[in-house]
Amino acid sequence: MKKKAVPEWLNSSIWSTSPAMNSTTTTTTSASASADLVHRYSPSSNPYIYDDDDVDPPAPPPPPPPPDTVRRDVRDRDPGRLGDYDRDDEGPSAEEISRQALLLTEVSKKMINIGELRRLACQGVPDNAGVRPMVWKLLLGYLPPDRSLWPSELAKKRSHYKNLKTDLLVNPSEITRRLEDSLYSDSKESKGPPIGMLKRSEIAHGEHPLSLGKSSIWNKYFQESEILEQIDRDVKRTHPDMIFFSGDSAYAKSNQDSLRNILIIFSKLNPGIRYVQGMNEVLAPLFYVFKTDPDEENTAAAEADTFFCFTELFGGFRDNFCQQLDNSNMGIRSTIARLSQLLKEHDEELWRHLEVTTKVNPQFYAFRWITLLLTMEFNFSDILRIWDFLLSDPEGPQETLLRVCCAMLILVRRHLIAGDFTSNLKLLQHYPPTNINHLLYVARRIICVLQHVILDSYSLGSVSCL
């Protein structure tokens, strides 16, 4: 669909306003670069008029400007490259540029339209413009849409986190010492007899390290130490291939410490769910994005921001992690049943083949997909892209996640239909690298028929999905 005339968007107002963007200089350069490229390439279609059920795939097939195909090939071909954050350096296509510019304009407004932001972020947040942290914070509701409120909100939340840390991350020795320092003045302590029998003093509230009392801080501390150990083990195992998260460098160690602190505080504040293995994986991309914020102030406070955003994000998914709810309408089994139903609606043949013919129980593969929000199925940069999509959908990440999972199944349908139980299971548990844009395009096309799905799942819910 090649237009000969100058397309409308070229005459749009965004090119004429002076770049009043207060964020990094990359925004201005990308705007001017995009203006340049715009003149060089003739676009194939109206790029930014994207509806959610649009007809054009985002990847423009004809006539492909060479950088575009190169970019796509690189993404397709490279499953093993992890933690590499700069991939779009070969010159993105024209509509990419303009879309990115629109996104950047949107975030630099004083009063951000969240709906508009969602629509734009849905297509992907540019990696190198450094706006992803801000966009995610807006989408998760951490930052209010009104830019003028940001400093006060941030300061409030960050100091709240600091208080949480001082309250919850102390060991009992510290606590007893603080209690005493507040009860007795310091001068009395240091004037002990230089020689002589040491004076014995009473202990407060029967608090001693071997105390077995239920309310004893020491007892509680030892009971929690098991969870702390597990958190520690999992944090050390997060993304072992990324320098950001693992290795001997001080940077990695401090990042691990931050992850650990966040998880410990979360587990103490949420005694109902404590810590479940896998929460570290959900936390990792969030922390990575916030920590690599080009803004210095935000990087320093990344831990606090991540904690609140994690709580927000996790709120939608916590039922999946709660073991008691496993068999109920809210738990993981029911979510998997919904996925199964979704697949049945959109691709009955595949559904039948998977569930009936080869008897691949969706729990074998979908469990990890759903609980970990797909963080273990793709390489890191793809995860960020998928999360852009998940977070930006106004229907909420849970529904979008199911759509993406369904899309994942549909994309490999040929292999699945041709395969038997073993090969299908193997394929789904080690999902092959794929073009993320295409995957998300398919996901967008899957309209989640929510009402019907819920009604059906009531009848399916307590029975295993067959």
Next chain:
Amino acid sequence: MVLVLALGDMHIPHRAPDLPAKFKSMLVPGKIQHIICTGNLCFKEVHDYLKTLCPDLHISRGEYDEETRYPETKTLTIGQFKLGVCHGHQVIPWGDLDSLAMLQRQLDVDILVTGHTHQFTAYKHEGGVVINPGSATGAYSSITYDVNPSFVLMDIDGFRVVVYVYELIDGEVKVDKIDFKKTTTTNAH
């Protein structure tokens, strides 16, 4: 925050059958990082029991110990403190604080843990602190029959030590504590 258990002079099986039940219920594995034992266990089963509480075990030899290969004295460093262990029957007069202070200066430690008298003491002099955890079973000593079972748990945190003294008096466990800090000029002689 390092928890160090100091106990000794159990004299199991010769003078006492076992630790008091109330002590045993408190001593569970997983809480204590180090154990210092002054000696006179006396036999291997006690050693194994202490090993289950904590793998890091330091023992010095008492005169009735059946295991002859424990050292006479031992030193170790925990956090900012140097600790020394010695049973104390070698130091004459038994339990004399000045003589023990001499031993402490010889070993060059901040805290010296000794036993043999079966009486709890905590004594501070210029060279440091001497702690005697008493007898964990309340076994009679060479000096007296009137012995209360006792042991000591030290919470070492930076330059500060909180010593929790656990004593079984009339069938009830009484816990007291002693607080002291290490000043950096203590060992500047």
